[in-house]
Amino acid sequence: MTLFAVEDLTCRHGLLTAVQGLSITLNRGEVLCIIGANGAGKTTFMRALAGVHRNTDGRILLDGTDITGLHAFERTRRGIAMSPEGRRLFYDLSVRENLLIASENARPGPWDLPRVLDTFPQLRPIIDLAAGNLSGGQRQAVAIGRALLSNPDVLLLDEVSLGLSPAAVEGVYHSLAALKAEGDIAMIVVEQDLNRALDFADTILCMAEGRTELQGAPDAFSRAQITDAYFGIHDKETAHG
Helix, strand or coil: CCCEEEEEEEEEECCEEEEEEEEEEECCCCEEEEECCCCCCHHHHHHHHHCCCCCCEEEEEECCEECCCCCHHHHHHHCEEEECCCCCCCCCCEHHHHHHHHHCCCCCCCCCHHHHHHHCHHHHHHCCCEHHHCCHHHHHHHHHHHHHCCCCCEEEECCCCCCCCHHHHHHHHHHHHHHHHHCCCEEEEECCCHHHHHHHCCEEEEEECCEEEEEECHHHCCHHHHHHHHCCCCCHHHCEC
8 A cells, every 4th residue: 555645745835836736656675766946835835735825736655544624733743754954953951851851752663762873963063953963964864853753654845955966965864764764754855956866766856836747756857857847948748657
């Protein structure tokens, strides 16, 4: 059975339609990377999946159960966790405290603080430092670790590499690659680095003006097709692989 499915999802900001009829399916252990220019609707889509932004049409299903009407905290309890754009840590609290906040109401499962520190070993030396004193890469690792501590089946990662140095991006993706190799958690990743997205994804979804311009396995498309889709000038007849 498909772990996670989105059917014809539409989202609006007032009179503006930000997401128009998007559909995806995701199996356990699979990685979907979402790409597209600024304003394509990527973050609105992710927020709708997490329950932060209400959709106006369509359905969201987890393990075959319709969760469209559930609030964000209820979706977390069902197994959906998000590391949002901008990290959104409590900067006055330590790394340890930021992480343990998530574990207080977590679902039963294998993720605990020691396992997060094994996955992101760069956090061990700074575990008792205030989050406000961390680098961008360290904050991103804390944000992803916090999401993992809720023991999700579906992990939403919005703008993984945004604002990070190349070394920090490499460190974060090294940990994510290990997580992917375990095959237990499905991931949906919004990524601005096209090369990184193509290397990491099992499936890519390219958005433009809220619509699906291209969707399928990365190797099903040429680089020219992907680039055209990124800017919303893709040939509709070849938009799906």
